[in-house]
Amino acid sequence: xxxxxxxxxxxxxxxxxxxEEALDLARAxxxxxxxxxxxxxxxxxxxxxxxxxxxxxxxxxxRERLAAExxxxxxxxxxxxxxxxxMFEALSAGELTTLADSRYILLEMPSSSVPKRMLEYIHEFTxxxxxxxxxxxxxxxxxxxxPSKLREMIDAGAYGQVTTHSLLGGFGKQIERSAWQxxxxxxxxxxxxxxxxxxxxxxxxxxxxxxxxxxxxxxxxQCYKHNxxxxxxxxxxxxxxxxxRTSNGKKLANLLKFFGR
Numbered sequence: 001x002x003x004x005x006x007x008x009x010x011x012x013x014x015x016x017x018x019x020e021e022a023l024d025l026a027r028a029x030x031x032x033x034x035x036x037x038x039x040x041x042x043x044x045x046x047x048x049x050x051x052x053x054x055x056x057x058x059x060x061x062x063r064e065r066l067a068a069e070x071x072x073x074x075x076x077x078x079x080x081x082x083x084x085x086x087m088f089e090a091l092s093a094g095e096l097t098t099l100a101d102s103r104y105i106l107l108e109m110p111s112s113s114v115p116k117r118m119l120e121y122i123h124e125f126t127x128x129x130x131x132x133x134x135x136x137x138x139x140x141x142x143x144x145x146x147p148s149k150l151r152e153m154i155d156a157g158a159y160g161q162v163t164t165h166s167l168l169g170g171f172g173k174q175i176e177r178s179a180w181q182x183x184x185x186x187x188x189x190x191x192x193x194x195x196x197x198x199x200x201x202x203x204x205x206x207x208x209x210x211x212x213x214x215x216x217x218x219x220x221x222q223c224y225k226h227n228x229x230x231x232x233x234x235x236x237x238x239x240x241x242x243x244x245r246t247s248n249g250k251k252l253a254n255l256l257k258f259f260g261r
Contacts, residue, residue: 001205002228003029003037004099005080005106005135005161005192009058012050013042015196022062024198026071032203036074036232038099040106044090045082052097055079076100076232080135082108083115088124098130102234106161108135114142114149119156126157131237136163136194137187138179139171147178150187159189159227159237164208165201167191183216186242190227216243 007015008025016022029037039059042048050058059077066073078099081087090096098105105125109115125132137143137150137160150160165171166179182188191212193203213221219241227237 001034002232003034003192003205004228004231005040006037006195009039009041013048023069026066026073028198028202030073033206038076038078040078040080043079043081044084051095080106080108099231102231104131104133104231106135107132109140111139112141122153122156122158132158133161134158135161138162138166138175138182144178154187160187161190161192162188163194164204167208167211168204184243186240189237189240191224
């Protein structure tokens with residue numbers, strides 16, 4: 001399994017506090033069946049600035065420690081980039097990096113709303129041959145209230161990434177309900193942990209894939225896994241399935257009914 005969104009780099013954001021915590025996260029990833037992960041520290045979110053060159057340096061330092069500790073985990077460079085008006089200037093200046101040096105870039109919206117120029121930003125990236133992946137849209141208040149907002153972004157050329165903890169209820173029932181609804185409607189294309197800490201916010205990737213298989217079907221599970229691997233390999237995403245009138249569809253409908261949706 002590949003995890004495309006993690007905060008494993010030590011001491012540079014709200015993820016691993018130091019090298020020992022980073023190594024603990026690496027060991028936990030291997031225990032969960034993860035073979036490779038992308039380090040995506042927060043960048044330009046008003047609190048943390050982790051530009052591409054610095055992040056790349058930190059990835060290399062952690063790679064060296066993983067090798068020394070004989071932890072069999074492939075590590076790739078990335079960022080979780082907060083959407084802001086100067087993104088394209090920052091990209092031109094070399095301050096931003098795509099995920100694993102691929103055609104895909106991870107963008108984070110504010111938790112309260114969708115930026116007014118979001119569709120414009122997505123369009124500009126796609127013109128440049130870069131496909132934006134929207135990090136955890138199920139945790140954006142405006143998308144929770146109006147899932148059509150995410151559909152507009154997908155139609156403009158973006159992809160959606162849901163978080164394991166959202167699907168498994170770690171952020172509360174409302175976000176759990178939103179996560180499953182977005183999956184059901186074909187607005188989610190890949191799954192990742194957004195891991196920050198072994199105990200407080202770990203991976204749960206195997207558990208989440210199992211739940212996806214049970215609630216949505218194997219086609220969803222395989223699509224999400226394929227797309228995570230597509231980022232590492234820099235090849236084309238599979239379009240997300242849409243839930244049909246199957247036994248899984250009825251099961252998920254009952255689940256959403258339980259949530260009150």
